[in-house]
Amino acid sequence: MNQISLATKQAIWLAVRRGLSPLKTQIPQTAVEWCDEHFFLPEGSSQIPGRWTTQPVQKAILNMMGNDAINIITVQKPTRFGYTKMLCGALWYLGVHKKRSSVVYQPNDQLAKDFVLNEMDPLLPVVPAIQSAFPDWSLNNENNTKKKKICTGFSIDVRGAESPNNFRAMTKQVVVGDEIGAFSINGGEGDNLKVLLKRIQGAAFGKAIFGSTVVFSGDVIERLMLEADAVFKFHVPCPHCGTLQSLEWGDKDSPFGMKWEQGLIGGEAKAASAYYLCKNGKCQESEKRGKIEYRHLPRMESTGRWICEKTSIWTEDGLAFFNEAGIKVKAPRRVGIKCSALYSLNLTEGWAEIVREWLDIKGDPDKLQAFINLTLGLHFDPVNTKRLDHEVLLQRREKYKAQVPNDVVYLTCGGDTQDNRMEGYVWGFTADNRKYLIDRFICMGDPRDSEVEDAVVEFCDRRYQREDGESLNISRVCWDLAGHRAEIVYKLSKRIGLLRFIPCRGASSYGQPVQTMPMQVNKKTGTYIVQVGTDTAKDIFYADIEVPLYEQRAIHLPEDDRICNEEVCKQLVSEIRKPKKTKQGVIFVYDNEGRRNEALDCFNYALAALQVSIEKFSLDLSIYKTEKSVQQAAAASFAELGKKLGAQ
Template sequence: MSDLAEVLNWRSPELSACLTRGLGTFGVPEPMTLDEWAAKHFYLSKESSYVEQAWEAWPFQRAIMACISNNDIREVDFMKSARVGYTKMLLAAIAYFIEHKRRNQALWQPTDGDSDEFVKTELETMLRDVKVMRKAFPSHMSRNKDNTLLQKKFLGCLLHTRGGKAARSYRRISVDNALLDELDAFDSDIEKEGDPITLAAKRVEGATFPKLVAGSTPGLKGFSLIEARFILADARFQFAIPCPDCGDFHALTWGGKDETHGFKWLDNDPDSVRHLCPHCGSMIDQGQYLAAAPAGRWQNEDASVTIDHAGVFRNASGAVISALRHIAFHVWTAYSPLVTWATLVREFINAHNKAQEGDITSLKTFTNTTLGRTWELDVEKTDSEQLKQRAEPYKLGSVPHGCVRLLAGADTQPNRIEIYVWGYGRGCEKWLIDFRICYGNPDQDEVWADVAEYLFETKFRHASGQELKIHGTAIDSGGHNTHAVYAFCAANAARRVFAVKGRSGKEKHIKDGATKVDIDWRGRIRKHGALLWQVGTNLAKDLIYGRLQITRPGPGYIHFSKELPDEFFKQMAGEIRAERITASGTESRWSAIRKRVEAWDCTVYAVWLETHFELAKKTAKWWDQLEEEVQPSMADLFAEPLSITEPAEPTRAVETQKITAPAKPAAPTQQRGASRFASDSWSNRGFKR
């Protein structure tokens, strides 16, 4: 009996662990929302967070997470600004559906590179630091087919991670959850097979509990994929807080100068910012908002449907109702406790001031990344007659007072090179100083000799009596003479001559990067090739258009001389911003409405130079020093007047003829250097017709 007792009382920890694991597959997990699961298990890794710590959801995040985990809700869209924690909520959702729900998932990023970066910096650090994930992912930190950049195999489920540019990335995948991050960065038509949302939705059609989650910072009005999703939702929600004074709920809004709600501040003092309640008119500061946020709720436009922190839907009377199948949230930076309201006001004031000078890029960025709203570009076309009417009586070839730096943009054509010289002053106020057309085939050395003579030897007389030379030049390398441009720019790099090429569509900056060019104009490999600079043409043209709307001389204003021919003004108004059908869908781009727009293009290259030399960032002290060098306090009392008598007709009829004539003109009679056109020998050279 003693032997039998010993057998009956036998205990084995190993056997107990095996039985627990085996029987665990038949168990039912404790009911838990994503918000509850994250509060218990989720962790912020040091590589991808401001502070390494356990997750603590902000008040506005809790309902979003609860809705993502609600089986009755099929589609959740999130139109957002930056700095509101969407990436962390998405990461927590992935972990929750792996460990708690054991559901197959697919996550698409805009490109393969974005996907790989997300896996390395976000996903893998989360799998390392969230302890509960170690049981769900035995292959963590091991090299095998179950742990790759494209797929990770967990206990009972799979996670696919893909870039979203290729249609094949959406094929042969059957999942329960389809997740898309930064939706507006995707192509609107994936290789002509459809938009990314439609392709991703096909992957969850057969699931028992299909789920599609998409989030993004919005882009351009009318072309934003996330805004289109936001509009299509059954209901659109904003986070509302109870007013400390009247108790009525209201969302945080930016408002406006004449609006009876939103942010208000005194003069230009960001620290005085308060939020105006639309119900009672009381003003609250950020501290009062943070205190009221835990009692907040999500509500639709008319507050007829609300969502509490637990994700419970209610009607206007407070009764619980069924969850909607497709919902959308909008949240912007003001809700984040990590950013002060005063900082947001400073960002806006800075962007607004730049917009007044014609630079709308900062205001666009503020609208997209701070307000979480689409940018609506109010651009149609420039009127050539209006530009002509604002022309001023100063001589071409002369430099007016206030203009202290000369930059040149050049455009190559099959039978000529056109050069436009722009003068810059404080605040990027600019003047069209001169133009020159050097006729001849750009593949021949003689025409480049004329270009070099004009760019490097011409001296322009300033109103102070000083003489200025062109400080820098940007030459378009597109067209049929690319290698000739490369050779000239490489040979004159020390004289600040740059080869440029326009890049429209997906550009991120006016100065949109550079690449080394290793082949010379005769096709031979060069050890030290020219540097080709990419120009964000849409952004540069937006900047020019914005400046043309400035009506008073000062920062950003553009001056024109009355000596300029009509053709110049027509070319400056020769493009409009319009929708175009591209391989990646419909996009808004600047498009030509006439054949010749060389003056407009050369102005774009001058703006690139302005950006390259960072003239907009120069300090007042820098401008003071340059102005003292160029136009000292004591001007030249014997300087010849530089204005022309009004009304004045263009005095250089030959030049007017040349800028308008598309074919080879008659040879000019002036000596070299006397005209802004080429030398007398230009007509003896061959050129393409």
């Protein structure tokens, strides 16, 4: 027999070692112990690269992800909390240490690919423990792809949840649903949550890890929390009095929560003064006055505990659980976790960052929702779910000193066509974004009659006297074409001016910009057509109607029944947001419940006309003072658009 070469012997030895490695006995470690010893954060995909150190608030969560006694863990998470890094650490711990195969589902295939490229692959060159269990980590072959990592004794698949095919023939010990709030409720094979749990059915230590930021109430995360045996919040002791409490944002009237010095001038000074007010009233009366500073947080968290809001059982490490009396109890099978960025130790400027973010909202509903969802990790209950009282608007009305108040610099009109009339509302805008209802037009009759059409043309040519004597005209008009006599609206656009009288229609989906206007004339109609994000415009109206008069963004209504009577006030507050189930989950949509809403619709179109002028005509209201005529603004904006669109 020929002598075996040294290289062949080494290859045989490595193959035998690899084949026997799944049988190797390892010293049992918890997920936190394993990650703190073996896990690293790579350059490029981590704010603070280097060896992983589990923060106190993360310990119980990470251990629960690896705890065999827990079957389902759901994390309702904020940003800036390190959840994705914990998830990656738990995946490799379950694989390398426990030889459990996993499948990770992202909302779609592209996000699944991004997860591998940005979170999984950067770990491979820097974590020796992964390399020891993944011989092909540096090779691009069938064992190491963007969809699958085949390691010694286990594998990790990463798929998108939008395709039913990605769920088939996928039996694992661990299933992960990342950003599950963005999954479709039904992907074609029934409830997607049940489909996900089918992946681990029959596994000896089956585990499901679900995590997501949240949007509106009624989503899958809320459902999982309701189904959980225990839902935990982190409670930390006050450094002054020792009172255990979960950190809550609160509001200006809350007796505890996040606070700052209100008397300071400027957002930066207020943010820098941020502190947390202890919930213990006696502590607030003490020498320290209950003030907890961000520098206290690491020590507070080191002695914190997770307490269930349902059963009062608690845990410090996610491994041992106790009842209120301190007696050890079984770990719950289904666990929910709720947390916020208030606990994050990764804030460069501490709580000042979060307070600054809050102060920057300034009434913007989109910023408010982002703060509630992403910073506080809470469901956002949209405003306008209760109808405003029209009597409030009637009492809000005021007498203008002239047709147009002195600080109005730009006029637009929103119009609506019905089978028996044409109706329009003129709104004036100031340099600081206040809005004045200026005029109302109604012409009864069939819109196809020439008398009605002529009346609209005459209305659009009206001039209005400002308090300082300046004469203003309606600079731009957006007129609804949907449902009623669209051909008349197109005809009026060609007669009055394609860029001055623009047909519009509401957007078919929610969350669209106030206006979207193509740069070309529609070939079929011979006019421009503006798409109006009506829900976005309504958000602005209902937010700004709450702003006190004479503050920025405030809405002003004239005490003139010809323009703004009781019926107009009713129409302006005719709509509320109502929950609606869709394939993507619950969304809140506006509903007038059969009430007339032409006045509100026309505000939307007038606002869209203003946005067309700003975004397509380069109008900048802030540079126009009351002594400058709005005709100068209009002339400048027309000249700018002429360069873009060419002569019409």
